[in-house]
């Protein structure tokens with residue numbers, strides 16, 4: 001009888017991989033973020049990436065980071081990957097779920113994460129560590145009992161033919 005494959009991807013690699021694949025859908029020229037929400041028993045519940053709300057054209061709204069008028073920057077329009085993943089879920093409660101995200105959540109997403117009942121956040125990059133937003137997220141997560149920890153990258157890279 002054949003033995004089982006041994007080089008299959010781990011749960012963590014699977015969920016962070018799905019989060020990063022989702023991020024490839026982002027139209028943001030500077031930062032693409034992907035998110036994958038998973039139940040306590042490792043079922044994928046939802047996914048999301050940073051983008052504009054439905055009906056707001058990717059070609060008509062700005063993708064600029066800076067501008068004299070904030071209305072001409074992306075920041076007032078984009079929905080973050082984490083909020084999109086929470087809002088994309090149509091199945092009921094996210095109580096006790098885990099959230100995999102390629103970039104540490106901002107303070108606004110932290111509020112939504114806490115209020116939706118998600119209890120664990122696994123992030124890859126934390127390139128905005130030390131900012132007011134990240135500090136506020138950590139303070140709220142700590143107070144609300146939401147655990148957060150960095151994803152431990154493995155040696156694996158995956159090439160998918162599409």
Ligand SMILES: Nc1nc(=O)n([C@H]2C[C@H](O)[C@@H](COP(=O)(O)O)O2)cc1CO
Pocket residue numbers: 028030031032033049050051065074078079080081082103104105106107109128
């Ligand atoms: N956790 C996050 N999830 C996200 O989806 N985003 C999105 C919002 C913007 O579209 C982009 C950040 O743009 P920039 O400031 O790095 O050019 O990533 C940002 C963060 C960081 O807090």
Ligand SMILES: [Zn+2]
Pocket residue numbers: 080081082083105106107108109110
């Ligand atoms: Zn956010």
